[in-house]
Amino acid sequence: MVAFDQVSKAYDAVRAVDALTLALRPGETVALLGPNGAGKSTALDLLLGLKKPDSGTVRLFGTGPREAIVAGRVGAMLQSGGLMDGVTVAELVRLACALHPKPYRPSEVLARAGIAQLADRRVDKLSGGQAQRVRFALATAGESDLIVLDEPTTGMDVTTRQAFWATMREQAGQGRTVLFATHYLEEADAAADRVLVLHRGRLLADGTAAEIKARAGARRISFDLEGAIDRPALRALPFLTALDVSGRTVRIRSSDADATVHALYGLGVYPRNLEVAGLGLEQAFVALTTAEEAKSR
Numbered sequence: 001m002v003a004f005d006q007v008s009k010a011y012d013a014v015r016a017v018d019a020l021t022l023a024l025r026p027g028e029t030v031a032l033l034g035p036n037g038a039g040k041s042t043a044l045d046l047l048l049g050l051k052k053p054d055s056g057t058v059r060l061f062g063t064g065p066r067e068a069i070v071a072g073r074v075g076a077m078l079q080s081g082g083l084m085d086g087v088t089v090a091e092l093v094r095l096a097c098a099l100h101p102k103p104y105r106p107s108e109v110l111a112r113a114g115i116a117q118l119a120d121r122r123v124d125k126l127s128g129g130q131a132q133r134v135r136f137a138l139a140t141a142g143e144s145d146l147i148v149l150d151e152p153t154t155g156m157d158v159t160t161r162q163a164f165w166a167t168m169r170e171q172a173g174q175g176r177t178v179l180f181a182t183h184y185l186e187e188a189d190a191a192a193d194r195v196l197v198l199h200r201g202r203l204l205a206d207g208t209a210a211e212i213k214a215r216a217g218a219r220r221i222s223f224d225l226e227g228a229i230d231r232p233a234l235r236a237l238p239f240l241t242a243l244d245v246s247g248r249t250v251r252i253r254s255s256d257a258d259a260t261v262h263a264l265y266g267l268g269v270y271p272r273n274l275e276v277a278g279l280g281l282e283q284a285f286v287a288l289t290t291a292e293e294a295k296s297r
């Protein structure tokens, strides 16, 4: 079990992480989302013992972060982590395996990260996406109970990205906890079974992607109308939060699509090509974080 208990960390006046409390369960794949500066990297640094909280505690499997890392229970892939200069990919992976208390075979690690063909290349001569795969290999050098990934797929091409997530699913399937920070909301939607939204260091939302979308409330309704379009009548529809008319096509956002559509028919119009769709995680994220920004203004 991985737990933050009332953890805070400030840089001068900036509260990067503010009274964060949460627990991660085994086998869970968790996405950490938040706008720039929300505190994601700081939270991961606290989790990995790279920074010390000003107050509160971080516990990993019953110990502090350092002890858990020394015991090989944590694999991490950080954003900027420089790879050692002057060594080859194979040498670096062998070193990571040698340092891990429960290592996999280096050949296995190379193959899993899709870098077997890069084994003899120097790590300081790799492309961005290749270097990212090497970091991925280092994070999965041994059997860790927690895998922490900071924007893991940045710079990866589509195939690498798919292979990467397949491996992460496999790892989670073996009971490991996978925690990743990302700005790719589609990826969070597809890969995570739990989504955490951080905003100004605080946990704004915690749930499945579906729950977060539902919490952001809105649904999109679109349809075409024949004849004159009565905008004031449309604008007065219940639960409407946005209205856009373009030519014959009307697009509505509603916090209760059933009630809005019901009232729409009540106007005596005949909407054609009616579509009701949920918001994507990206739109839900924007709705949640902008609402929070507005509150704090």
Ligand SMILES: Nc1ncnc2c1ncn2[C@@H]1O[C@H](COP(=O)(O)OP(=O)(O)OP(=O)(O)O)[C@@H](O)[C@H]1O
Pocket: 011, 014, 015, 016, 034, 035, 036, 037, 038, 039, 040, 041, 042, 043
């Ligand atoms: N070393 C530091 N010194 C001073 N302020 C810092 C430092 N590191 C982070 N901050 C500030 O703390 C806040 C949280 O930053 P953090 O890097 O944790 O956010 P993030 O969610 O990872 O952002 P991004 O999405 O941009 O990577 C920001 O306001 C940032 O400017």
